[in-house]
Amino acid sequence: MKEKILVVDDEAEAVELVEFNLRQAGFEVLSAADGAEALKKARTALPSLIVLDLMLPEIDGLEICRMLRRDPATARIPIVMLTAKAAEMDRIIGLELGADDYVTKPFSPRELVLRIKNVLQRGRAAAEAEVLKFGDLLIDAPRHLVSWRGKAIELTATEFKLLLVLAQRRGRVQSRDQLLRDVWEYNSLIDTRTVDTHMRRLRDKLGPAAKHLDTVRGVGYRFIEA
Amino acid sequence: MKEKILVVDDEAEAVELVEFNLRQAGFEVLSAADGAEALKKARTALPSLIVLDLMLPEIDGLEICRMLRRDPATARIPIVMLTAKAAEMDRIIGLELGADDYVTKPFSPRELVLRIKNVLQRGRAAAEAEVLKFGDLLIDAPRHLVSWRGKAIELTATEFKLLLVLAQRRGRVQSRDQLLRDVWEYNSLIDTRTVDTHMRRLRDKLGPAAKHLDTVRGVGYRFIEA
DNA sequence: ACGGCGATGTCACCGGTTTGTCACAAACCC
DNA sequence: GGGTTTGTGACAAACCGGTGACATCGCCGT
Numbered sequence: 001m002k003e004k005i006l007v008v009d010d011e012a013e014a015v016e017l018v019e020f021n022l023r024q025a026g027f028e029v030l031s032a033a034d035g036a037e038a039l040k041k042a043r044t045a046l047p048s049l050i051v052l053d054l055m056l057p058e059i060d061g062l063e064i065c066r067m068l069r070r071d072p073a074t075a076r077i078p079i080v081m082l083t084a085k086a087a088e089m090d091r092i093i094g095l096e097l098g099a100d101d102y103v104t105k106p107f108s109p110r111e112l113v114l115r116i117k118n119v120l121q122r123g124r125a126a127a128e129a130e131v132l133k134f135g136d137l138l139i140d141a142p143r144h145l146v147s148w149r150g151k152a153i154e155l156t157a158t159e160f161k162l163l164l165v166l167a168q169r170r171g172r173v174q175s176r177d178q179l180l181r182d183v184w185e186y187n188s189l190i191d192t193r194t195v196d197t198h199m200r201r202l203r204d205k206l207g208p209a210a211k212h213l214d215t216v217r218g219v220g221y222r223f224i225e226a
Numbered sequence: 227m228k229e230k231i232l233v234v235d236d237e238a239e240a241v242e243l244v245e246f247n248l249r250q251a252g253f254e255v256l257s258a259a260d261g262a263e264a265l266k267k268a269r270t271a272l273p274s275l276i277v278l279d280l281m282l283p284e285i286d287g288l289e290i291c292r293m294l295r296r297d298p299a300t301a302r303i304p305i306v307m308l309t310a311k312a313a314e315m316d317r318i319i320g321l322e323l324g325a326d327d328y329v330t331k332p333f334s335p336r337e338l339v340l341r342i343k344n345v346l347q348r349g350r351a352a353a354e355a356e357v358l359k360f361g362d363l364l365i366d367a368p369r370h371l372v373s374w375r376g377k378a379i380e381l382t383a384t385e386f387k388l389l390l391v392l393a394q395r396r397g398r399v400q401s402r403d404q405l406l407r408d409v410w411e412y413n414s415l416i417d418t419r420t421v422d423t424h425m426r427r428l429r430d431k432l433g434p435a436a437k438h439l440d441t442v443r444g445v446g447y448r449f450i451e452a
Numbered sequence: 453a454c455g456g457c458g459a460t461g462t463c464a465c466c467g468g469t470t471t472g473t474c475a476c477a478a479a480c481c482c
Numbered sequence: 483g484g485g486t487t488t489g490t491g492a493c494a495a496a497c498c499g500g501t502g503a504c505a506t507c508g509c510c511g512t
Contacts, residue, residue, distance in 0.1 A: 101334050142398040144442050156470060157444025193488090194472055200489060201471095217480065217487065382459055420461055422499060427460095443469075443498070453512105460507080470497070478489070 002028045003120065004045060008038040008064070009053040009082065018051060021109035022116070035059035039067060042074045046172075049120055051112070053082045073171050078119045082107070132167050134225050137209045139167050148209045158183065159202045162195075166213065166223035175220040195221075228254040229346065230271060234264040234290070235279040235308065244277060247335035248342070261290045268300045275346055277338070279308045304345045308333070358393050360451050363435045365393050374435045384409065385428045388421075392439065392449040401446040421447075 005027045009015045012033075019029045030045055032038040035056055042050060050068070054061035061081065068074045081102035100119045103112050132139040136149045141164060146153045155163065161183045166174060174182075176192040184190055199221060203210035214222045231253045235241045238259075245255045256271055258264035261282055268276060276294070280287035287307065294300045307328035326345045329338050358365040362375045367390055372379045381389065387409045392400060400408075402418040410416055425447060429436035440448045 100336055144399040144445055144448070157442075158471075191473065193474090196488065197472075197490085203489095215488070384460070417462065419463085419499085423461075423501090426500065441499070455510105455512090457510085458508095460505105462505080463503085464501105465503105466499105466501085468498090468500105470495105472495085473493090475492095476490085478487105480485105480487075482483100482485090 002026065003048040004028045004030060005049050005051060005116065006038065006041055006045065006047040007031045007051045008033075008035075008056070008061075009051075010034060010056055011053075014053070014082075017109060018112065021113055025113045025117075027116075035064045038064055042068060042077065043071065046073070047077060049116060050077055050079045051082060051116070052079050055083075075171075080112070080116055080119060082112075132164075134167070134170075134212060137206075137212060139164060146206075148207065153205055153207075153209075155202070155205060158198060159205065162198055163202055163206075163223075166221060170223040170225055173216045173219050173222040179220065228252065229274040230254045230256060231342065232264065232267055232271065232273040232276045233257045234259075234261075234276065234282070234287075236260060236282055237279075240279070240308075243335060244338065247339055251339045251343070253342075261287075264290055265293060268294060268303065269297065272299070273303065275342060276303055276305045277308060277342070278305050281309075304348075306338070306342055306345060360393070360396075360438060363432075363438065365390060372432075374433065379431055379433075379435075381428070381431060384424055385431065388424055389428055389432075392447060396449040396451055399442045399446050399448045404446065 005022055007015055007018050007022070007029060008031070009018070010033050015031045015033070019031060022029045030041055030047060032041050036059070038050075038052070041047075052061050052064060056064070065079055065081075068077065068079065078100040080100060083102055101115050103115055130140070130142055132141070138145075138147045140146070144160060146155055146160065146163065162179065165179065165182050176195045179195050180190055180192060199213065199215075203213055206213070212223055212225070214224045216222055231248055233241055233244050233248070233255060234257070235244070236259050241257050241259070245257060248255050256267055256273060258267050264276075264278070267273075278287050278290060282290070291305060291307075294303065294305065304326040306326060309328055326348070327341050329341060357367065364371075364373045366372070370386060372381055372386065372389065388405065391405065391408050402421045405421050406416055406418060425439065425441075429439055432439070438449055438451070440450045442448055
């Protein structure tokens, strides 16, 4: 239930300081010393937030930020920048690239923790994306409405929920078991193959928009944006 | 359909940053570099919201805020303040003057966008209430009156409240549990199927206007405008 | 106090829709 | 080519919402 945070910094001392304080605050902490490691861990561990030093060897922090944002699997993970000596421009560029906040070094650990909590809080509020749009496909959760090029598509309750869960977790593959847990809620009384049937019905009704629904053989299903 | 937002700041860089992010978020953006221009554009373009820097040359932000509030044409436009270095006092004064929210510089553009959306949402929420009209159907909340083509429809207290809650949340599906919570208030002593019965009675009495009441199978009920 | 009345909550039933399952065909991977 | 995984069509059971009937309750006037 603890939230994972990935700390990326090449100075071991700095990592330790941050790590200690984050654990103190009840987070689970991973760390990476360079860009390559950071990207790998971000993709595999899918942390709730990434603390990223701007000054890194080889690839610099901004570049990592860009790469994280480009990969759909990590694009939505909030990033808090750590800058050693921040000219105003750096800040702005960092934020434009999609960092969610920044702290200048030397920093007070307390401030960092507060900012991290703040960003996570914001994320939770924003995560309940009300209306999702992918090209011509519109998914409106509160209205329980799906449309393709403005034309409504009639879905049953389960079909809608299945689509919604997949779209909300877009990019990431969902196993049949996961889907059973998240869509059907009371689990495992149901055959996993039932998911297949519902996927078929969903694809039938979506028509051309079914291109967003991707089968990953041996694993499960996935919603793709493009 | 896009909402217009007026950004007032004398620093071109700041304007650009805000403008970029707001456009990204789907808003139409106007800008003004000083108070005079801001007042003029506010009056002519009537934006949905104004982002206002407190520190402006010549007239300062607070003064502009006051002037905007004094003019009936602009008095009800929400204002989000931008303060470079906010002593607590400044904030309070800003809010006392009728600013609807504030963000301190340097700020995360994401946060600004979120706050703006939030303020707009609040505005929309406040705008409803009082008297609702949908085609020939009139719902007068304070007077507890409903009419169809000018002819009054007699509703019981529960029926009225049910209709009102649905109409206020028009478009969005309400589950039976939600309705029980919001209409019956102290909940769960009551069977959720009771909602159905009241819906039936409501539909009976509304006659042709019942077309606004939509059933979403497996989920709940929804008020539709058209 | 009493009886009547409207309002409200509950129930059982019905018809239509949704949904889970199965058997089989097709696709895919080694 | 064989074994595994996924897509498909059909079907019966379960579910869900609409409906009419009924019990209860509180209010009111007599």
